[in-house]
Amino acid sequence: MRLDQFVSQAAAITRVDAQQAIRCGWVDVEGKTITKTSTHIDPTAAVTLDDALITLPGDIYLMLHKPAGVVSATEDPEHQTVLDLIDHPHRKTLRIVGRLDKDTTGLLLLTNDGDWLHRITAPKSHVPKTYLATLAWALTEEGAEQLRAGVQLHGEKGLTKPAEVEILPDQQARITISEGKYHQVKRMFAAVGNRVGALHRERIGGVVLDGELPPGEWRELAPVERETLP
Template sequence: MRLDKAVSQVTDLSRAEVKRAARAGRITVNDDVVTDPSSKVADSDLLCLDGEPLAEPGPRYFMLHKPLGYVSATKDSEHPTVLDLLDEPNKQKLHIAGRLDIDTTGLVLLTDDGQWSHKVTSPRHHCDKVYYAHLAEQIDDGAVEKFAKGIWLENEKKRTKPARLEILYANEVRITISEGRYHQVKRMFAALGNRVLELHRERIGDIALDEDLEPGDYRPLSADEIASIQ
């Protein structure tokens, strides 16, 4: 692999910035200064920038408290993205395990571990998602049984999987689902003639949103949190 590509993959530097750093004598390969950014390097070579060893980071796992107005995407031409909230090297390599709508807040998981991400999002792994919802209208007790049986969504060929609905107050509920259909929670309530005014994800599997995280804040997941997704 070319030196400039190898260094850019493990730093925040662009290829152009790596080239300038190499020509300035800031990069060494196996303790030898290499000024030609097109030089070939092997995986076993020790690369250093300003004397600091460079290495491909291991898998990374973060939880983020998503605020309103941010989209769950790596880039967007009209809105800020959740990646804009991160101060991490090579954050463009992270992807979102379980997206939220622009007007939904709460727990978002980000990782560069594709297999782990798949376990979060695939219905086959039964990773429950828990939401708080504030509704436009009062909801009756009969909705609990309807959610437990599954809801027919508009333009869908089968019911949703059974969901757990807990009525907190007249128009405030907590709902647990194991799927991730398009706008699923909002559409489930719409099917009952109601409308979601506010939606907030509290939990994914056994990973709960850290109460100490303000909207827009994030932190790495603990080893136990990572291991809880199986």
Template sequence: MRLDKYLSQATGLSRKDIKRLLHKDLASVNGVVTRDASLKISDDDNVVFQDSDIAAPRPRYFMMNKPYGYVCSSDDPTNATVMGLLIDEPRPNDLHLAGRLDLDTTGLLLITDDGQWSHKLTSPKHKQGKRYLLETADPIPESAVEQFAQGVQLLNEKHLTKPAELEILGVDEALLTLTEGRYHQVKRMFAAIGNKVIKLHRDRISHIVLDESLAPGEYRELTEEEIHISK
């Protein structure tokens, strides 16, 4: 990693500011003062900046309890955004969502700056399950369990949905686990069997379960165990 990027990620300063400070001889690598912003830095290098040892920047991983009415975007002219809830984090623009939720859907969001990690969670080929608690307008027939397990034909789609696990909890309540993420998929699957989802909440992605202690809009860092994704 370039020195300017390394220091920017570790300190929260812009790369422009880092380059300006480098020319004031405020950085050294392995005991040698340097002004070279493009100098390649490894995890074994000892970096000192402004008289402080600088630890290697590490990827960030958060879970958030998404509130109702928030859009999964960094900028929206009409609605509040979930990324706006991260304004106290350094370099919020470096963070992205590992899977989005609709405006009227609540629950588990995963946020990171590790692109490979989020790809493992969101790519259908990795078959990481996403579980939703839902409520429907009409009773859910027992036949829906087998229909969803076999795959459902969505409107304007060429292929059936991948097998999904439906667990009926009550007359109009269920848990649905998907391994893909088509546009408005949960709502469209129920529409395909003549029903309507009126409430939707995601509580799990892969092995990561939403922390019940998080109020809507709150977030926390993931634990090492939560970060680990089985291949």
């Protein structure tokens, strides 16, 4: 692991600040001062910054109730990002597990565990995701059956995988898909002649959005929740 990457993550500072600290001689590895930022070290090595021992954070798994108007990105020059909502000392090490559109709300997972992220988002995993859609018009049973069978998306070859669909009152529908195509849910409803006005993700695999978690708030996933995912 590169020394500047280690210091950045362990001290929860930017990579630029970590590089400056190394060049200034403030970082020791196993008692020896290292000033080359690209030096590769063992992540278990004893590293000190300004004589204080620093260590990498453990694996982090978070659930966020994403509000509308926030982008699923680590940084954005014009819009508030989901990371801006995370008050965690190692938030800059987090990556987003399956992004949501700016106007889509609901369950978002974040982690610094790259293997876990890949297992969930890999196409071959087929992790189911459940959404509550508010539609322009009430979904017909015929439209629901089309979605359950698979529909042709504009610009795509072949049909979508069969979805689970529940028609609800007030022009709403609950849909569960196991793919992750671009704007898939909105495009699926468009394929049956409808339009999504609002979209809210309720579940990823066995992880359900905490009903007591207000929009914009986050909490750590419980071990039992993590075990429901690949």
